[in-house]
Each structure stands twice: as C-alpha cells, then as structure tokens.
Amino acid sequence: MDTLVAQLQRQFRDYTISLYHQGFLDDQFTELKKLQDECSPDFVAEVVSLFFEDCEKLIGNMARALDQTGNVDFNLVGSSVHQLKGSSSSVGAKRVKGLCVTFKECCDSQNFEGCVRCLQQVDIEYKSLKAKLQDLFSLEQQIVQAGGRIPQVDI
C-alpha cells in the first residue's frame, strides 16, 4: 500500500503534467523552476505571485482604458497588453500569453468588441491559472510536511 508521501508525490506529478498538457504552462515554467535553489527556496512562488499582481494591475488599466466609451486609447490598451504578454511569457503562462497575442491584434486594428472579449478571457485565464498554481504549491507543502521530497517531473 502506498504511503501518504508516495500518494502525494504521484498526485503532484500527475497534476504538474496535466497543467502542461492542458496548455496552462509551457517550458518557460520549467526554466523558472531551475532557478529555485537553497538560497531562494520560494523563488517560483515569489515570481508567480508578482506575475499575478501584475495581471491584476494591467487588467485594471486595460479595463479603465476600454471604459472610455467613444474615446478609447488603443495604444494605451496595447501597451498594457504588451506588458502582460512579456510577464506571462517570462513565467510560462502559455494560455495568458496566447490570449495577449490575439488581444494585441485587436488593439492594433482598434477592434473594440474584440478587445472587450479578450479582456474578459484574459481575466478568466489568469484567475484559473492562479487557482491551479495555488493547488500545486499546496501539494508541494503537503509533501514536505509529510516528510517527503518534491519529485522532479519530466515533461
């Protein structure tokens, strides 16, 4: 019979793989994990936390800019989208990054409805990723608390 640690490790492994296979994360997240070490054991959580704060701030900026009915500054929206694309790319947030590409195209063509749709989708996606990564980090904590090591997961 599996120990608790073994069960948690398997759960962690399966969940991690699913996040990649479902397109939430890409190779850049793996690169991020490589930077975590004994000197900065919470590096991934810290960067990811900063990313989500960035999402909130930028989405707020975009929403305010799009709210200026009849006088939308699409350059301003596009600038925030570019920032979000950069951050999401850096942490491996694949779906968010993909949406930013579409969003930028809508900004460039001054497609208001398209921008509004993209904004809604980006908001949903980043919140979804945030919840999933919180679950992933929670599994890590449970493994460590149960006396186990966090397994290396090859994607």
Next chain:
Amino acid sequence: MAGEIPNLAESNLRALVVDDNLVNQMMHHKLLDRLGIQNDVVCNGQEAVDVHCSGRNYDLILMDMEMPIMNGIQATKRLREMGIESKIAGVTTRAEEEERKEFMEAGLNDFQEKPLTISKLVSILHNLDFCDQT
C-alpha cells in the same frame, strides 16, 4: 540544457538589468545571480544612463527595448555617445527583423529574444567572451 551551469563568481563580473517589467527584473536578476554575476536593476533607459553618470560601471548590460521615459534603443545610443564600452545585449520580445536591426545599430554587442533562460544567458556570455560555452 546539457552540462553544468557555469559559476562566474570568481570573474567578478558586474551586470546591469534594464527593464520596466517587474517580473522580468526579478527573473533576469536571478538568472545573473545564479551564474555568480553581481547585478543591479533599473527600470528604464534613463535610469541606466543616470546610474552611469553617477560613476558606476558594468561589464554587461541586459537592455530591454520597449520601456517608458527612455527606451532601449535611445539608451544604448546615449550610453555609446557617453563613451560607455560595456557589452550591451538587447533582450526583447520584439523580434521583427527591422526592429532588431535598429536595436543592433544603436550599439548592441548581442541580441537575445525573451523570455531569457539560463541557456540564452550563457549564450550571451559566450558570444561576448565572458565564458566558454559548456
């Protein structure tokens, strides 16, 4: 990435990260740290110029292209006009040929597309003769 991550702590290299994005600042700072390279971080091209005017000098500058106040192209030109001979590597998500050419012509020594990884940073260091390729 195959092979060990090089440790350049003994080289006493100093680098400057120039990027307005907080996530990228954190990533690039850590990447350099991991390779044993001490580094400072500034938020835009103007701050990069100011830090040099204050007398600081760097072996390597990682320069983002699109930044408020003073972008990477303007900052690179300004630094070269000031006689700064540090190696400057442009790092940007904007990889269209024309934009890359304009950035290189501003005075870059190397260029890498974001997002940066350990491999890409090692490649920059190798291209700029700071280390041997592993």
